[in-house]
Amino acid sequence: MSTIADVWFAHDDGALVRTLTELPGADATVLRETSTDPSPNTYFIRFENVHADAIRPALASDHTVRDVTPISTSETRQVWSVQFTEEAKLLNPMVADEGGFVFHARCSATENSSGWRERWFLPTHDALYTIWQRAREEKFEFEIFHFNTLDGELSAYSSGRTLTDDQRDALALAYERGYFTVPREASLDDLADELGLSPAAVAGRLKRGMKVLIEESLLVDDSE
Numbered sequence: 001m002s003t004i005a006d007v008w009f010a011h012d013d014g015a016l017v018r019t020l021t022e023l024p025g026a027d028a029t030v031l032r033e034t035s036t037d038p039s040p041n042t043y044f045i046r047f048e049n050v051h052a053d054a055i056r057p058a059l060a061s062d063h064t065v066r067d068v069t070p071i072s073t074s075e076t077r078q079v080w081s082v083q084f085t086e087e088a089k090l091l092n093p094m095v096a097d098e099g100g101f102v103f104h105a106r107c108s109a110t111e112n113s114s115g116w117r118e119r120w121f122l123p124t125h126d127a128l129y130t131i132w133q134r135a136r137e138e139k140f141e142f143e144i145f146h147f148n149t150l151d152g153e154l155s156a157y158s159s160g161r162t163l164t165d166d167q168r169d170a171l172a173l174a175y176e177r178g179y180f181t182v183p184r185e186a187s188l189d190d191l192a193d194e195l196g197l198s199p200a201a202v203a204g205r206l207k208r209g210m211k212v213l214i215e216e217s218l219l220v221d222d223s224e
Helices: 017-021 052-060 092-097 125-137 165-177 188-195 199-222
Strands: 003-010 027-031 042-048 065-073 077-084 101-109 114-122 141-149
Touching: 003 125, 017 027, 017 052, 017 101, 017 114, 027 165, 052 065, 052 077, 092 101, 092 125, 101 165, 114 125, 125 141, 165 188, 165 199, 188 199
Parallel strands: none
Antiparallel strands: 003 114, 003 141, 027 042, 027 101, 042 077, 065 077, 101 114
């Protein structure tokens, strides 16, 4: 049975943890990449609540960071391309190994704790247990805040349909850019520009993707 899980994890060598410890009040969110990058350790990171001038020296002193490139900057929000070292500890690779993917990933640091809060889709409940075991073996602090298991009879409602890569990318980008917030932080035209598509094409992907998600979750609950 497929599982959606909200988790928190931390490690002494956690990616970006040292950077954010040096930048009180800042946080970092991984943006889903819509282009093809040859390096699996490179991510687009949106930093908020911190000035761009403070980010580069903090990243330069972080042993989990190999290379950085600024993509776009403003007074309070910047997007950087960050390449992590092999020392950097993240659980994304474990999620991928289990056939899942990360919906949302955000890192923040406080006086009491620092780590990553993420939402995962996993193809089975056992996959979540496997990641938990591997994380503990590698000395992660790991906490599951919430998980929702989709019914094994899902195919009776969705005819076995799943999100396509195009639908997943459009939905993830819309979520990250604030398309679903109230008020909206991004328009359909903004999403279309980033994806290199027409607004009508993006709207179609969002509608079809949301239809699949509804069929995979709400309709299962409705049968109980």
